[in-house]
Amino acid sequence: MDLPPGFGIPGDASEALWLDGRYGTQAGRPVAEAFPPGFTDFVRVLHPAWRRHGSTVRWSEAFHARARMLDAEASWFRHFGDVPDPEFTTPEDGSLPQPEATIVASSLLEHTTTPEDCWFVWSPVRGLPFDTGTPLVRFRRPWDPWRMRRAAIRRSRDAMRLQRSLPSAGGGVLVRGPLGALVEVAPTPVPSVWWPADHAWIVATGVDAVSTYIGAMPDCIDAIVHDPRLETLKVASTNTIVV
Numbered sequence: 001m002d003l004p005p006g007f008g009i010p011g012d013a014s015e016a017l018w019l020d021g022r023y024g025t026q027a028g029r030p031v032a033e034a035f036p037p038g039f040t041d042f043v044r045v046l047h048p049a050w051r052r053h054g055s056t057v058r059w060s061e062a063f064h065a066r067a068r069m070l071d072a073e074a075s076w077f078r079h080f081g082d083v084p085d086p087e088f089t090t091p092e093d094g095s096l097p098q099p100e101a102t103i104v105a106s107s108l109l110e111h112t113t114t115p116e117d118c119w120f121v122w123s124p125v126r127g128l129p130f131d132t133g134t135p136l137v138r139f140r141r142p143w144d145p146w147r148m149r150r151a152a153i154r155r156s157r158d159a160m161r162l163q164r165s166l167p168s169a170g171g172g173v174l175v176r177g178p179l180g181a182l183v184e185v186a187p188t189p190v191p192s193v194w195w196p197a198d199h200a201w202i203v204a205t206g207v208d209a210v211s212t213y214i215g216a217m218p219d220c221i222d223a224i225v226h227d228p229r230l231e232t233l234k235v236a237s238t239n240t241i242v243v
Contacts, residue, residue: 006181007120009166015119015176015197016169023121023170023193024204024213024241031213032237035202039215043224044233044242045100046211047091049076058231062088072235075242076210091210094125095189096203103229104203104214105182111220112196118179120191121172125207128173169193209243 003009024035031042048056063070065087068079080088091097096104109115122128167174170193179196195202201216213235214224225232 003175004181004185004187006185007175007177007187010119010174010176011167013167013169013174016121016174018199019169019202021170024202024215025170025193025206025209027206027209027241027243029241030237031215031235031239031241034241035204035213035215036199038199039202039217040237041218041221042213042215042235042237042239043221044072044211044213044235045096045104045224046231046233047093047097047100048231049091050089052087052089057088059091060231070233072233072239073242074233077243093210094123094205094207095192096205096212098186098188098190100212100230101190102183102186103227104212104224105179107223107227108196108201108203108216108220109179109183111216111223112179112198112200114197114200115180116178117197118177118182119195119197120175120177120182121170121193122175122189123172123192123207125171206241206243211242213241 019036022034022036024031026034035042046059049059049062051057059074059076060070063074063079066079066085068074076091081090112118172192175191179194182190182194190205192207193202193204201214201220203212203214205212211233214221221234224230225234
């Protein structure tokens with residue numbers, strides 16, 4: 001099993017006990033109940049959507065184009081998911097897109113005393129960023145959805161089998177390493193949940209979610225909210241987690 005450089009498998013999953021099962025990914029629950037206690041401020045990082053011709057688009061632009069309200073509990077699926085939209089396609093789900101993950105991780109480096117000791121949960125549903133023993137399928141055409149889906153299913157099954165032999169937390173494989181590795185190595189997919197050993201913040205993306213929630217102290221949240229490279233929504237502890 002080949003892990004990305006900088007990451008390692010811990011001896012057990014005891015570090016995850018502080019979460020008490022509250023991984024910030026439970027849709028439908030108030031934010032304060034979905035996250036472990038101690039956090040005062042929260043933000044949603046919205047995964048970019050796509051125009052059908054290939055360029056990314058922010059939620060604010062898509063919602064404005066359809067005369068829909070964008071607020072802390074806005075749901076892409078509620079407004080765009082039932083019927084295929086003629087112009088916009090669904091944002092990446094289940095994983096914070098790599099460009100946004102790099103920006104978020106770089107910002108969070110400044111808001112922890114343990115940047116060299118962080119914990120990451122990778123969901124086998126979305127695949128693991130290391131070899132599971134299943135070779136990639138050779139596609140007859142550059143875009144072959146059936147074969148791509150079959151390959152994804154095979155790799156997901158192998159990942160789930162592997163998960164049973166490794167320390168796990170929140171339904172995923174628990175991995176340890178420096179936060180900088182997430183920036184330098186840029187593994188794909190990005191972990192679904194991650195936090196530092198000092199528990200200064202936590203980043204969480206649900207399996208089917210098209211936005212990522214972060215719980216932290218006010219100065220950390222403000223830094224993320226004011227980064228112009230990210231599209232964010234400040235959320236209150238009483239707001240509901242949205243897929």
